[in-house]
Amino acid sequence: MTGQPDPVDRVRSALAALGAEDTVQRFSNDVPTAADAARELGCDVAAIANSLVFELDGEPLLVLASGAARIDTRLVAASLGARRVRRASADFVLEHTGQQVGGVAPVGHPTALRTLLDASLAAHQVLWAGAGDHRSMFSISFDTLRRITGATVMEVR
Numbered sequence: 722m723t724g725q726p727d728p729v730d731r732v733r734s735a736l737a738a739l740g741a742e743d744t745v746q747r748f749s750n751d752v753p754t755a756a757d758a759a760r761e762l763g764c765d766v767a768a769i770a771n772s773l774v775f776e777l778d779g780e781p782l783l784v785l786a787s788g789a790a791r792i793d794t795r796l797v798a799a800s801l802g803a804r805r806v807r808r809a810s811a812d813f814v815l816e817h818t819g820q821q822v823g824g825v826a827p828v829g830h831p832t833a834l835r836t837l838l839d840a841s842l843a844a845h846q847v848l849w850a851g852a853g854d855h856r857s858m859f860s861i862s863f864d865t866l867r868r869i870t871g872a873t874v875m876e877v878r
Contacts, residue, residue, distance in 0.1 A: 772850060
């Protein structure tokens with residue numbers, strides 16, 4: 722994205738603007754999946770807060786889900802009163818987040834996204850989320866993640 726700020730820098734700026742600590746860590750290896758991130762961090766895969774973008778009746782929906790979860794799109798659609806929820810294409814994700822699939826962060830997007838937070842993540846004192854690219858993650862508490870994203874907490878699986 723020529724001429725655009727680095728996605729990780731945008732995440733760092735967003736964290737600061739939202740009153741959250743900048744705990745971004747950059748790794749020497751890519752960590753594009755929850756399993757990769759958990760291995761690199763030495764934590765439970767369930768403590769990884771995956772930032773997954775879906776299309777909700779054509780609009781972006783960000784779901785912050787446990788790395789151990791598989792999203793039930795029918796449950797999410799029914800809970801939100803939507804006709805259809807489906808996984809977004811890589812182009813749709815990049816358009817709405819400014820970040821590539823595998824590195825999407827909960828914050829730092831061009832505009833705020835409607836966000837859901839997997840209730841199962843509350844079981845972990847420390848969560849790890851993508852920080853805008855395939856090599857960066859940040860740590861955060863469940864309550865702070867909910868606050869800075871304005872997410873609705875719900876069961877997503």
